[in-house]
Structure formats: structure tokens, C-alpha cells
Amino acid sequence: MDGRPVIALRLAHQRVLLPALLVGSLILGALGFSAYWRSPTRGLPYHDSFAQSKDEEWQAFGGTWELSDGSMRDDSNERGAKLFSGSRYWHNYSIEADVMVLNATGSASDVGFILRSNDEEEGVYAYIGYFAVLHKTRGLASTLTLGRAGHGIYGYNSPLQPDLQSSRWYHLKVLAYGCRLVATASLSSTATPTMVSMTDDDCIRSGRIGLQSSHSGGVWRNVVVRPATERDLDEMLAQGQPHKNSSVQAQPDAGVSSLDDSRASPSGMGARELPSRPNIAPIGNLRLDLLVQSAKVTVHGRVILTSPALYVQDATGGIAIQQAVPRPLKIGDEVEATGDASPNAFSSVLKNAKVRVLWESTPIPAVSVTASQAATGAFDATFIEVEGRLRNKQYLPNNSLRFDFDAGSQSFRAIINRERGGSLYNRIEPDSLVRLRGVAVVDPSYTSYSTPFAVLVPSIDDVEVLAGPPWWSLGHLSVIAVGLLILALITNLLYQRLENWRLRAVVEEREVLAYEVHDSLSQSVAGIAFQLEAVRVGIPEELTKVHQQLDLTTDLVRHSHREARRSVDMLRSHQLESEGLLGALTTCAHRLVAGSDVQVVATSIGNAPPLTLRLSDTLCRIGQEALANAIRHAHPTKLVIHLEYSENLLLMHISDDGTGFVEDPNQPSFGVLGMRKRAMSISAKLEIRSNLGEGTTVSIAAPLPSRVTITALPWLLFRFLKEHLPCQSHRKS
Numbered sequence: 001m002d003g004r005p006v007i008a009l010r011l012a013h014q015r016v017l018l019p020a021l022l023v024g025s026l027i028l029g030a031l032g033f034s035a036y037w038r039s040p041t042r043g044l045p046y047h048d049s050f051a052q053s054k055d056e057e058w059q060a061f062g063g064t065w066e067l068s069d070g071s072m073r074d075d076s077n078e079r080g081a082k083l084f085s086g087s088r089y090w091h092n093y094s095i096e097a098d099v100m101v102l103n104a105t106g107s108a109s110d111v112g113f114i115l116r117s118n119d120e121e122e123g124v125y126a127y128i129g130y131f132a133v134l135h136k137t138r139g140l141a142s143t144l145t146l147g148r149a150g151h152g153i154y155g156y157n158s159p160l161q162p163d164l165q166s167s168r169w170y171h172l173k174v175l176a177y178g179c180r181l182v183a184t185a186s187l188s189s190t191a192t193p194t195m196v197s198m199t200d201d202d203c204i205r206s207g208r209i210g211l212q213s214s215h216s217g218g219v220w221r222n223v224v225v226r227p228a229t230e231r232d233l234d235e236m237l238a239q240g241q242p243h244k245n246s247s248v249q250a251q252p253d254a255g256v257s258s259l260d261d262s263r264a265s266p267s268g269m270g271a272r273e274l275p276s277r278p279n280i281a282p283i284g285n286l287r288l289d290l291l292v293q294s295a296k297v298t299v300h301g302r303v304i305l306t307s308p309a310l311y312v313q314d315a316t317g318g319i320a321i322q323q324a325v326p327r328p329l330k331i332g333d334e335v336e337a338t339g340d341a342s343p344n345a346f347s348s349v350l351k352n353a354k355v356r357v358l359w360e361s362t363p364i365p366a367v368s369v370t371a372s373q374a375a376t377g378a379f380d381a382t383f384i385e386v387e388g389r390l391r392n393k394q395y396l397p398n399n400s401l402r403f404d405f406d407a408g409s410q411s412f413r414a415i416i417n418r419e420r421g422g423s424l425y426n427r428i429e430p431d432s433l434v435r436l437r438g439v440a441v442v443d444p445s446y447t448s449y450s451t452p453f454a455v456l457v458p459s460i461d462d463v464e465v466l467a468g469p470p471w472w473s474l475g476h477l478s479v480i481a482v483g484l485l486i487l488a489l490i491t492n493l494l495y496q497r498l499e500n501w502r503l504r505a506v507v508e509e510r511e512v513l514a515y516e517v518h519d520s521l522s523q524s525v526a527g528i529a530f531q532l533e534a535v536r537v538g539i540p541e542e543l544t545k546v547h548q549q550l551d552l553t554t555d556l557v558r559h560s561h562r563e564a565r566r567s568v569d570m571l572r573s574h575q576l577e578s579e580g581l582l583g584a585l586t587t588c589a590h591r592l593v594a595g596s597d598v599q600v601v602a603t604s605i606g607n608a609p610p611l612t613l614r615l616s617d618t619l620c621r622i623g624q625e626a627l628a629n630a631i632r633h634a635h636p637t638k639l640v641i642h643l644e645y646s647e648n649l650l651l652m653h654i655s656d657d658g659t660g661f662v663e664d665p666n667q668p669s670f671g672v673l674g675m676r677k678r679a680m681s682i683s684a685k686l687e688i689r690s691n692l693g694e695g696t697t698v699s700i701a702a703p704l705p706s707r708v709t710i711t712a713l714p715w716l717l718f719r720f721l722k723e724h725l726p727c728q729s730h731r732k733s
Contacts, residue, residue, distance in 0.1 A: 040091035040206065041227050048072070048097075048223040056423040058085045060461035061122050063213065064331050064363075066307075066417055071221040074213045075102070075306055075458075077332030077360040080124035084117060084210040091206045092228045094236075096173035101134060102217035102330060103360060104166040109136045111218035113174050114149075114210030115181075124214065125149040129207050130200075132174040132183040136164045146174070146183045146196045148204070158196035160185060167328075177233040179203035184239065193239060215360050217330045284316025286341050286348040298338040299350065302364050303329050304383040305439045305458055307417060308400070310355075311381055312337060313364055318381030318439065321350045329355070331458060332363040346377035346442055366437040371407035374440050375452035385437045386455065387466070388412060390430050401425055404451075405434065414438065414455045415446060416463070424460040431469035437462040496612070503614050529557040580608065581616050585623045585641050585654075592631045599638045606645030612705060618682050619652060619702060622675045626654040626698040629671050634658025634696060648704050655697040660690045 036042060049055070051070035058065075063074045063081025074081050093115075101111045112133030120127040128150045135157075136142040142164035147155020164170075171193075174183040179200050186193035211220050281297045301314035306329050310321045321337050329335065339353030366385035373379065374386055388405030395418070396402050403414045414436055416424065428434065438457035441447075446454040457463060469476075536550045579587065586602040593600060611619075623641070630636055636658035644651040663672065672688065675698070679686035684702035 038089045040087075040089050042087055042089070044090065044093060044225060044227050046086065046223075046225040048221075050221060050223070053418075054423070056427075058083050059120075060084075060459075061120055061126075063461065064459045065461055066459055068219075071219045072211065072223075073219045074211075074217050075330045076217060076363055077103075077215050077330050078363055079214045080122070080126060081213050082114065082120065082127070082210050083212075084114070084120055084208050086208040086225065088118060088208055089206050090116075090208065090225075092177045093209075093225055094173060094175035094228045094232065095209050095223070095225045096171065097223040098169045098221045099134065099172045100169050100219040101136075101164060101166055102219065102328065104136055104142075104164045104216060105138075108138070108214070109164065109216035110134070110212065110214035111216060112145075112172060112212055114208075114212050115174055115176055116204045116207035117210050118204070118207045120208075120210075125153050127210075129204055129210075130174075130176065130181055131155075131212060132172065132181075132196075133212060134160060134164050134170060134172065134185060144183060144185045144194045144196050146181060146198055148200060156196050156198050158194055160194050162187065173236075175228050175233055175236050177228050177230055180233055182233065182236050184236065195237075195239060197237065280336075282316040283312070283314045283319045283348075286319065287343045287346075295341070296338065297341045297350070298336060300334075300336045300358075302361055303331050303333045303335060304364055305456055306331060307458075308398075308415075308456065311439050311456075313382055317347065318383070319348050319350055320381055320441075320443075321353045321355065323355055324352045325354070327355060329357065330360070332361050334358040334361045344380075344443075346380035371405075371410035371412055374412065374455075375410050377442050377453070379440045380442050380453070382440060383437065384440045384455070385435065386412070386440075387433065387435045390428060390432045390434055392430065393425060393428070395425075403428075403434075410452065412451045412453050412455065413447070414457050414463075416457045416460060424463055428463075428465060429469050431473065432465050433467040435464045435466055496614075500613050503617060529554060532557060581611065581619055581623075581652075582608075582641065582643050584620050585627070588624050589627050589639050589641065592627055593639070598631070598636060600641070601638065602641040604643045604645070608643070608645050609704060611650075615650075615682055615702060615705075618678050618684075619650070619700065622678050622686070622698075622700060623652065623654055625671050625675050630654075630656040630658055630696065634660065636695065645704075650702045650704055652700045652702070653697060655695060657695040660692045660694050660696050662692060663688060663690065 050067055050072050053067050055065075055067060055072065058072075061080075061082040061084070062076075062078050063083065064076040064078070065081075065083050066073050066075065072083065074083070095113050095115055097113075099111055101109055103109065110133045112131060114127065114129055114131050117127045117129035125131070130146070130148050131153075132144070132146045134142065135145045142160040143157040144160050145155050145157050147153050168187065170185055170187060172183070172185045173193075174181065180197070181200070182195065182197040184193035184195045209225055211218075211223075279298050280300050283299050283301060286297065286299070299312065299314070299319060301312040301319075303310070304313045304318065305311040310323060310329065311318055312321055312335060313319075321339065324339070335355050335357055337350055337353045337355045339350040342349045342351055364383050366383050367379065368385045369379055371386055371388060374384060386407070388407040390403060391406050391411070392404040394402045394404075396415075399418045401416045401418050401424075403416070405412055405414065436455060436457055438455040440453050440455055442453050446456070532550055532554045536547060536554070539546055539550070541547070582602055582604050586600065589600045589602075627639065627641075630639060634656050636656035638657050640653070640655045642651075642653040642655075644653075663669075676686050679700060679702075682702055684700050687699045687701075688696065689699070690696035
């Protein structure tokens with residue numbers, strides 16, 4: 001019995017090995033993913049996909065960001081408009097792009113980059129990181145400014161040559177290596193760039209990249225980020241002697257105004273309204289006045305939308321403007337427009353208008369209304385904020401996207417530019433609760449008479465998903481159901497694999513026991529029989545009583561030897577592996593009836609599929625027990641072994657023509673009880689039919705493993721629950 005500890009140890013190792021491997025793989029996978037995610041070069045080098053109208057990786061904080069002609073554009077005058085991308089773990093890198101200032105003639109202009117950014121928020125310089133901008137203040141020379149922001153700023157300036165001008169492309173590059181930063185800027189055709197550098201002893205080590213503009217709006221194209229080395233830093237510094245101002249530390253308010261002073265404006269008025277003039281008409285009164293007579297009028301207000309149409313709003317309402325000579329405008333521009341007013345049902349249109357920009361200002365905040373309020377038309381041509389639940393989305397042929405919403409009993413639609421709206425189209429799901437800001441219009445060219453109003457959304461950054469669709473939707477429930485089925489299947493497969501390992505260990509232990517019984521007990525019994533024969537030969541014949549006792553003892557020893565051989569055959573499984581189930585049972589039957597005239601008949605119907613070790617071994621043990629019982633107790637003249645295979649079922653019949661018996665249900669025999677327990681372990685049905693003098697038939701119906709397919713998953717789950725839950729409860733009981 002020396003093999004038992006080895007088998008038990010091997011079985012214990014197999015039971016522990018798989019969970020240990022799984023846990024170790026999960027830990028290693030988590031560590032590997034964490035190392036990859038925190039890598040300072042993950043995603044580098046990076047090149048924008050603006051030319052392919054893709055910007056899913058960018059996150060906006062303020063501004064009106066849109067893709068146009070392969071470039072990223074901010075058309076607003078908002079202070080602190082920011083757009084971020086990249087990894088917070090990026091460390092040493094350079095960022096460069098072509099940058100254009102939309103309006104360099106205003107009170108102040110800032111357009112450039114943010115790098116090593118963290119803790120971003122809405123607001124002016126509301127982040128922790130570094131910036132490099134092309135800066136210009138009215139009446140002062142343009143500068144290339146490099147500095148640090150932390151809800152306040154300090155930095156270094158270098159005079160920009162040539163002076164910053166509107167609608168001209170400048171190439172801006174910034175490199176950060178360790179605590180050294182350097183920035184260069186030049187016209188695309190200029191060989192010698194303007195340079196500025198700084199050293200920050202208590203530097204920010206890593207962070208994201210960003211685009212930044214203030215007051216002027218800007219355009220960026222060909223944004224490229226590359227890993228940087230000390231050699232790259234030296235080569236960039238060698239382009240020219242950098243101009244370095246003395247560092248100017250500032251408090252948050254003072255720091256912001258030093259680079260972005262919105263209080264400096266024409267006439268010193270800044271964001272204040274112009275004094276009223278008799279020839280400037282309030283926008284909200286135009287429709288009522290024009291009911292009496294039409295006239296050429298002048299209005300004054302701020303731009304709230306530039307595309308697909310120009311809309312301007314003042315304190316009394318909004319108006320659509322058709323420019324006689326189109327000119328570039330930005331959201332937030334304070335403008336004066338003169339043209340022919342044409343009344344509509346709820347607002348007016350100013351046709352053939354001449355538009356003059358007075359100064360830059362901040363965008364008008366949206367008025368929060370309900371869909372029912374907007375449906376009345378009272379907010380036509382004004383900037384509103386409204387909520388709704390998405391019903392449908394659609395691509396329109398005019399390079400725009402349409403989203404249909406429901407809000408209670410009201411419905412409305414939103415129209416967004418397709419260039420950057422593609423990412424929103426793919427991200428937002430039907431039945432999501434959405435808040436959006438835009439210009440409300442009742443113009444049938446936008447509503448198509450299907451909704452009471454439409455919302456013209458300036459940018460996808462004006463769309464906020466408040467809540468996704470309910471999780472109990474049909475799609476989500478289907479995914480959960482499929483996931484549970486797959487999980488159950490994987491669990492079943494793992495369980496079957498563990499059971500196979502356990503059964504393999506049991507089979508190996510039986511093999512060891514078989515060899516030990518054969519080598520010790522069986523040979524010892526054979527030796528005893530030989531010695532008894534020798535003793536009998538040496539005893540005189542006249543001692544008949546002694547001869548009778550020796551003959552009886554010899555018969556008992558021979559019977560014990562046969563039983564030992566039968567036990568060895570029952571324990572060994574090599575025949576099952578080499579001959580299959582039918583062959584193993586037939587061989588066992590022939591050995592049991594060896595030396596007698598009992599006939600053995602073995603038949604099979606159907607194609608025998610590969611059987612699992614657990615199933616074939618259990619059926620073989622049940623069949624061997626049935627054959628042994630028939631030989632020992634029934635004294636048959638014929639044994640019949642019949643196997644019948646179908647697609648999902650195996651039927652095994654073992655019958656004899658012996659004496660039969662009447663089973664006592666209250667006191668079943670040990671052999672019958674063992675067969676029933678074995679059948680229960682494989683979810684098989686065992687039936688014993690026997691009558692006195694008519695023989696016995698043992699029938700077993702065992703389910704066969706199904707092939708793994710998607711359509712078979714529900715059946716496999718049912719089989720798994722049916723097979724294992726009763727077993728677990730039985731084991732606990």
C-alpha cells in the first residue's frame with residue numbers, strides 16, 4: 001500500500017494547482033496592466049486624427065471646439081478654453097503643431113499649448129501644469145510666453161518676431177525634459193525661431209497635453225507628441241540663445257490678468273454694454289415694430305452661433321442675421337449689424353446685413369428652460385439649455401447630425417455639425433438622458449414640421465449625457481444572459497476538468513492497489529494452495545478425514561484466489577482505455593465465466609462517441625457489478641451485454657436468464673445500493689427488472705456530453721444545474 005500517499009499527494013497537488021495558477025495569472029496580469037497603464041511612453045509618439053474627423057481622445061473644458069478642414073478650431077472668445085488629451089503619466093516629451101490666431105487685434109490674445117497638466121477644471125488657468133502661448137495685448141509687442149499654472153501663473157516672455165497677426169500659421173513647439181522646459185515659435189517659412197526657456201526646481205513631473213485659447217479663438221493642425229531625451233533638449237536649445245526674463249511670481253488674480261486681461265477693451269468698457277443710441281433697436285421689439293412698417297434697422301448684441309447660421313442675442317431676444325459680405329466671427333463677439341428686418345412668427349431675420357465687430361467678449365450663458373417652454377416659441381433664436389431623452393439619431397446629407405429627443409409630452413430635435421459630432425454619435429445611446437445647450441429655432445427648415453422646435457448646438461461640448469439608458473433594456477439583459485451562460489459553461493468546464501483529474505488519480509490508485517493485490521495477496525493465496533497440495537500428498541490415504549478437510553481447505557483457497565483475481569480485474573482500467581466500454585465488459589464477463597458453459601453475447605447499436613473518463617469508468621463499474629451479481633447468485637446459462645448510442649443518450653442493458661430475485665426496497669443489497677449511487681453521480685437512470693425464475697435485466701440510461709455551441713448553452717446550463725446541485729445537496733445531507 002506504499003502507493004497511496006503518493007496518489008493522495010498528487011491529487012492534492014492537482015486540486016491546488018489550478019486555483020493557484022488562476023490567481024497567479026490574475027495577479028501577474030493586473031501588475032502587467034498597471035505597469036503598461038502607468039508607462040510614461042504609452043501612446044507615444046502621438047499624431048492627431050483631425051484630418052480623419054476623429055477626436056474621441058480629446059476632452060474639452062469650455063470653448064466651442066469643432067473640427068474643420070482637418071484642423072481643431074475654437075471659435076469662442078471664452079477665457080480659459082481648454083482641450084486635453086494624452087496620459088497623466090507622460091513625463092519627458094515634446095509637443096508641436098501649426099497654430100493660428102483668429103483675432104490678434106483685440107484687447108488680448110492667447111493661443112498655444114498646455115503640457116504636464118493635472119487637476120483640470122473649468123476656468124482661466126484652472127489646472128496644474130505648464131503652458132506655452134503666443135500672447136498679444138493691445139498696444140504692446142507680441143510675446144512667446146512659457147510658464148507654470150496652478151490656478152495662478154508665473155512665466156517667462158520672449159519678444160515674438162514677426163509680430164502676431166490674425167489668420168497666419170505659426171509653428172509652435174514645446175519640450176519638457178526633467179525640470180527644464182523650452183519653447184520655440186516661428187512663421188512656417190521663417191528659419192530662425194523665437195525661443196524662451198525656463199527651469200523649475202520644484203517641477204511638475206508628468207501630465208497630459210492640451211490646447212488653450214483665450215479671447216481670440218484659434219486653430220490647431222498637425223499636433224504631434226514625441227518622447228524627448230536630453231539630447232533633444234540640447235539640440236532645441238542650440239537653435240539660438242534663448243531669451244529669458246526674470247521670473248515673475250504672481251497671485252492667482254494678478255497672474256491671470258497679467259497674461260489675459262479682459263478688462264482692457266475699447267473705450268475702457270470691457271464687457272459692459274454700449275450706451276443706448278436712438279438708432280439701435282432692441283432685438284426683442286423688432287417683430288412688433290415691423291408689424292406696422294418695415295425699415296432698415298441696426299441691432300447690437302453678442303454672437304451666440306456662427307454655423308449653420310449667424311445668430312445674435314441681446315438682453316431682449318435673439319435674431320438670425322444674413323450677412324451681405326460674410327466675415328469670420330466668433331461666439332461671444334460683440335457686434336453691430338445693420339440690415340433689412342423681416343418678421344417671422346416668433347422672431348425676426350436681418351437680411352443683407354453689414355456686421356461690424358465692436359470687441360471680443362465672453363459668450364452669453366444659456367437660459368435653462370423646459371421643452372414645453374421652448375415649444376411655445378417664446379425663446380426662438382435665443383441661447384437655451386434643455387433636457388430630453390434620446391429617441392433616435394441620424395446622419396443628414398448636409399454634413400450634420402440630427403438627434404431626436406422626448407421630454408415628457410414634448411418632442412424636439414438637435415442639429416450638430418458632423419465634423420466633430422461623429423464621436424458623440426457613436427458614444428451616445430438611445431434612451432439616454434441628455435442636457436444640451438444651443439440656439440432654439442422654430443424655423444421649418446430645421447423642424448420639418450415634425451417637432452415644435454429644434455436646437456442648433458454649437459459644439460459637442462455643449463452636450464452632456466446625464467444618464468445612460470436603463471440597464472434593464474433588452475440589449476443589456478441579452479448581454480447579461482449570454483454572459484451568465486458563458487460563465488456557467490466555463491464553470492462547468494473547469495469543474496469537469498477537476499473531476500477528470502480527480503478520477504485520473506483514483507484510477508491510478510486503483511492500478512496501484514491492483515498490482516499490490518496481485519503481487520501480495522493473490523500470490524500468497526496461490527502459495528498456500530500449493531503448500532496444501534504438498535501436505536495432502538504426504539499424508540497416508542487411510543486418513544480419509546484429514547484428506548476431506550484438506551480438500552475443503554484447498555477449495556476455499558482456490559475460491560479466494562479466483563476472487564482476488566476478479567478484484568484485480570475490477571480495479572484495473574487498462575482494458576477500458578484500450579478496448580472501450582463494450583470490450584471491457586465483454587472481457588470481464590468472459591473471465592467471470594471461464595471454465596463454465598455460460599454463453600456471453602455482446603451487441604452495440606449506433607456510433608460510439610468519445611466518452612469522458614468519469615462516464616466510461618462509472619458505467620464500467622456498474623456493468624462489472626451487474627455481471628458479478630449474475631454469476632454469483634443467478635446461475636445463468638446466458639449473459640447479454642447490449643449498448644445503444646443516440647445523439648444525447650447511452651442505453652446499457654445487462655441481462656441474464658438465471659433464477660431472478662425479488663428486491664426488498666427497505667433493505668437493498670450492498671451491490672445494488674452501490675450501483676444506484678454510481679448512477680446518481682453521472683445523472684443516469686438505473687432500473688432493475690427481475691422476477692423469480694425469469695432472469696434479471698439491469699438497464700442504465702446515461703446522458704452524453706453535448707457539443708459546445710451557442711444554441712447548446714441553455715441546455716448545458718440546465719444540465720449543469722440538474723447534475724451538480726442535487727449532488728451538492730446530497731453530499732451535504
